[in-house]
Amino acid sequence: MNLQVQLVEEENSVQHFKIIGEIDVYTAPKLKEHLAAVEKAVGMQAELDLSEVAYMDSTGLGVFVGFYKAVHATGGHVKITGLNARLQRLFNITGLGSIMDIVTEEGEDKDATV
Template sequence: MNIQVDLQESDKVLKGYVRGEIDAHTAPVLREKLEPYQNIESLNAELDLSDVDYMDSTGLGVFVAFYKSVNSQGGHLKLSGLSARLKRLFDITGLGDIMDIESAGKGGI
């Protein structure tokens, strides 16, 4: 049960930072934290996952659900700081092709 989620939103820009493990136990925590923002119109969200050590398919489900609702409101979601392991998960599931993801070590983090 080890997860930390910090979210800050102002003027339709959401900056987030997640640390720890996202699995069946912690995913509901993450989902609950993201929920208040999912219906904001044209939300521009970026979640930094560089300190996420582990994520399983349940965690993936949370991000996809958030991606779908943000997208349907004309917004954009970006996930950054993905470790090789997380990147592989997004690639295998085909989500890497439709979602905006960025590996660790690239871009301005």
């Protein structure tokens, strides 16, 4: 399946991305390339909407961890939204759910102090 990464809008210095498709060993490099191309200005704010991602493996998690670290290193913030139950479980069993700012599909805020 193809993967689409769209910069939906930028408002109040927050860049909103919509990610559509499956994130696996084949599509993760494309996701990484799109996220790496985003200017990582000091204090950058990014929101990644995964509401149309049905599947993700550990390769995809690695891409999000790398992006999170790069943005966090410059004093920025990454929020991940729209996780379905399967993706939420993946983030939780790896411990990333307690580190990253995650808002589930149901709207439950899993904001963590970082």
